Amino acid sequence: MKLEVKNLEKKFKNFTAVKNINFHIDNGQTLGVLGPNGCGKTTTIGMLLGLIKPSNGKILIDDENFENLNREKLLSQFNFASPYVELPKKLTVKENLEIYGRLYGVKDLTKRIQEISYDLNLDFFLNKKTGELSSGQKNRVSLAKSLINNPKILFLDEPTASLDPDIGDFVRKYIEDYKSKNKVSILLASHNMKEVERLCDQVIMMKEGEIVDRGTCQSLIDKHGRNNLEDTFLKLARNKNELE
Amino acid sequence: MNWNKVYGLSLRHFYLIKSSFPRILDLIYWPSIQIFLWGFISKFFTLSSTYYNNTVGVILSAAILYDFLFRSSISYNMMFLEEIWSRNFTNLFISPIKIKEIIAALTLTAIVRTLIGMVPAALLAIPLFGVSIFKIGLPLISLLLSLYIFGITLGLLVTSGLIRFGPSFENIAWASLFFLAPLGCIYYPIEILPEWLQIIAKILPLVHIFEEMRNILINDIISYSQIILAITISIFYFMLGVAVFYISYAGAKVRGTLINVGE
Numbered sequence: 001m002k003l004e005v006k007n008l009e010k011k012f013k014n015f016t017a018v019k020n021i022n023f024h025i026d027n028g029q030t031l032g033v034l035g036p037n038g039c040g041k042t043t044t045i046g047m048l049l050g051l052i053k054p055s056n057g058k059i060l061i062d063d064e065n066f067e068n069l070n071r072e073k074l075l076s077q078f079n080f081a082s083p084y085v086e087l088p089k090k091l092t093v094k095e096n097l098e099i100y101g102r103l104y105g106v107k108d109l110t111k112r113i114q115e116i117s118y119d120l121n122l123d124f125f126l127n128k129k130t131g132e133l134s135s136g137q138k139n140r141v142s143l144a145k146s147l148i149n150n151p152k153i154l155f156l157d158e159p160t161a162s163l164d165p166d167i168g169d170f171v172r173k174y175i176e177d178y179k180s181k182n183k184v185s186i187l188l189a190s191h192n193m194k195e196v197e198r199l200c201d202q203v204i205m206m207k208e209g210e211i212v213d214r215g216t217c218q219s220l221i222d223k224h225g226r227n228n229l230e231d232t233f234l235k236l237a238r239n240k241n242e243l244e
Numbered sequence: 245m246n247w248n249k250v251y252g253l254s255l256r257h258f259y260l261i262k263s264s265f266p267r268i269l270d271l272i273y274w275p276s277i278q279i280f281l282w283g284f285i286s287k288f289f290t291l292s293s294t295y296y297n298n299t300v301g302v303i304l305s306a307a308i309l310y311d312f313l314f315r316s317s318i319s320y321n322m323m324f325l326e327e328i329w330s331r332n333f334t335n336l337f338i339s340p341i342k343i344k345e346i347i348a349a350l351t352l353t354a355i356v357r358t359l360i361g362m363v364p365a366a367l368l369a370i371p372l373f374g375v376s377i378f379k380i381g382l383p384l385i386s387l388l389l390s391l392y393i394f395g396i397t398l399g400l401l402v403t404s405g406l407i408r409f410g411p412s413f414e415n416i417a418w419a420s421l422f423f424l425a426p427l428g429c430i431y432y433p434i435e436i437l438p439e440w441l442q443i444i445a446k447i448l449p450l451v452h453i454f455e456e457m458r459n460i461l462i463n464d465i466i467s468y469s470q471i472i473l474a475i476t477i478s479i480f481y482f483m484l485g486v487a488v489f490y491i492s493y494a495g496a497k498v499r500g501t502l503i504n505v506g507e
Contacts, residue, residue, distance in 0.1 A: 012500060046503040049338045053497040075340035086331040088256065095259045102252025103339040129263070145335070 008057035035206030081146035082157035089131025104149035253349035275365035320399025400485035
């Protein structure tokens, strides 16, 4: 599934959170969205998920305008995971997966829960309450929820934030494998530059609601004469009035 | 309407109820406390005045019916607040569920929560005070239906406020019912109110419901036109509540408040 954003803008009263941005994610590709806190990443994801109405611009899914497509049909092909959005803590992992499986209209749900539990090593805490899990376990459950419907477009907001290196590596490896097997298009917002280098085919850098640069990780590093993506990010984040 | 999704979302609340004994206790506790409190107040009136010969039955029945309304509304609000408190709000609203399916799931689950609390309380009133709301007979079903629809409507209006203003609107959820109580003529006839307030009271279903309850219990007369009027007004407000919910949802998308609810 291809996602394209054209002249997307969001204004809140006197403040413009996202200013006329353009990008696309081709089928099976991963786009990294980088930028300092408050740069408009969350607002952009909110618009793509249909939670925020854009002030201007278009979102195209396989060249069709998002506004003209059936919302429920479209959302059944999307999913989202973020450490800042949680699942009900008093319910067990299995109950949460069952509920979201039903909301997403997953067929053969029992089999799907078994599959995903096995893949993400959830088996031994499947009947434990979600609120009693460690950060790493919660993170894997959130990822499982985001993959329960085998989405065609996956939105990941800092998927490995606050994870130890071992679990962080497990999650990144899993996303890599999942992507290669399922041809899913991914939008990844992250502050972990190593993660972005490892997972993303293309990157856009945002600052104050605008895209200030874009390209492959290596092309950006080369263009800005830095040794790695982290230094490139710091240069772009700290420089004023730098536009692509 | 996809009933599988409605069932899925309802399950989310059933699991929550069944997983927590304090939650079940809380559902039973408050209605029972109400019954105790009003039972003793009613008994006092009966002993103190021959004028209120039938007071225990009437006032306690009114208390039970009013609590049914209260529980319906609060159950609805609580389920919505649970989504905010558990920071599950975004997950819910990005799933392919329709707004009408969310409303249907909350409406269906609210009746279960309400009955868990109200059935023990209503049964408790029989041996303790010799008062049974079941004496109202078959019209009781219509009165409860009308109260339930109106309770859900208040819940819808409060949840619309939660979507629009965020968790800061939470206190309104608790206060909404108390605001309407004086106008509802729950424990006294409408004639007690000043004339200008009577006009306002008559456009609420509560007056017609509680007047009819007194009519049945005191005069043993059933006025079907009064019952139909109560249900019609309740349905009208329910439709209004649904419209307000949709407008709030659309407004929240413009203001971007849906993505921050719970934070």
